[in-house]
Amino acid sequence: MARAPRRTPEPRRGRGASPRATRVRRQAPTVPLRERLAAAVPGVLASLVAVVLVAGVIWLPRVLDHYPIRxxxxxxxxxxxxxxxxxxxxxxxxxxxxxxxxxxxxxxxxxxxxxxxxxxxxxxxxxxxxxxxxxxREPVAVWNESVLVSRNGEPFQALKQYDLTGLPRLNGPDQRLEAVMGFYHSMSKLLREVGLGIERMEVNARLTARLTLDNQMQVVVDRENYVGKLRRFTRLYRGVLSSDSRGVARVDLRYADGIAVTWRDQKA
Structure with missing residues (x-):
């Protein structure tokens, strides 16, 4: 009768015994110094910015106080x-x-x-x-005793800020300022040829002008061919009127072919 083969008994494991395990330590990869510095730079910069901001908040007002507008x-x-x-x-x-x-x-x-x-x-x-x-702005006239008029014809409020001595006083309909200034400049140019200036000019709704000159002569002229009528007056003034001993008080130029003269001294 054949015998079964004998089993080799396994060695007994002591209580708490465990099979041995072989431990292998893995070495962490080495990070180059340049990369470590690069990684640290953002944090350093952020810290510096924070320090600068805090210092600015604390010290900037004190610094600026040394530069007030005086x-x-x-x-x-x-x-x-x-x-x-x-x-x-x-x-x-x-x-x-x-x-x-x-x-x-x-x-x-x-x-x-x-x-x-x-x-x-x-x-x-x-x-x-x-x-x-x-x-x-350079004022050239006072308009309706309320505003000044500049050289380019613009009205502006500044009566108290200017010396009004020597400025002509112009009066007329508020909406006709441009037309009145046109008359003033044209008439002034013609009258200056004979040494006369305008102190005051009053213009009505029909644009008839009543002038007071700087020698206190009164001149009345309507808008119809006013340039031609003033030229006629300046010729007569230069040739006859300025030398007349009676003195001209007033001239009316609202005639097509002549002028009417009122003398200061009617008896001379």
Whole structure:
């Protein structure tokens, strides 16, 4: 009878015994120094920016306090009244401003809004000045005792800011300012040829003009061919009227072929 083969008994494992495992340590890859520095740069920069911002918030106001605006300089303004008006208009804008924060655009708008200002430029001047260069409107007449008229015919409110001595006084319908100014310039040019100037001109709705000249002579002329009629008068004035001992008080030019003369001294 054949025998079964004998099994080799397995060795006993002690309590808690476990099969041995072989541990293999993996070495972490080495990161080049350049890459580590590059990775650290954003964080460093962010920290620096934060430090700068905090320092700016703390110290910048103190630094700017050393550069307050102390002066508003104005060039191109010829009268102390207008100089004072500019200073008053801008005082609130520059009171708490410094050299760097001065609101130049607001200053420009405020100065340009003055009725007698034709043009203006604004700039900073180190270390404590805002400088304005202003071009003034040049008045040539007073219109209806309420506004001034500039050389280009524009009305503007500034009676208290100008010396009105020597300015002619023009009166007429409000809507006819352009026509009246046209008459004034044409008539003034013709009268200057004989040394006469216009002190006052009153124009009615039909555009008949009554002039008071600088020698107190009165002249009446209608709009119909007024240039030809004034030329006739200037020829007579140069040749006869200016030398007449009676003195001309008034001339009426509303005639097609002549003039009517009123003398100061009717008995001479």
């Amino acid at each position: 002066k508003v300089g104005v060039d191109g303004v010829t009268d102390v009244r207008r100089q004072q008006q500019v200073q008053t208009a801008l005082a609130a804008l520059v009171r708490d401003a410094n050299y760097f924060s001065a609101p130049l655009e607001d200053i420009y708008q405020r100065a340009a809004g003055l009725s007698w200002v034709s043009d203006v430029s604004v700039r900073r001047q180190w270390p404590d000045t805002v400088k304005l260069t202003i071009t003034e």
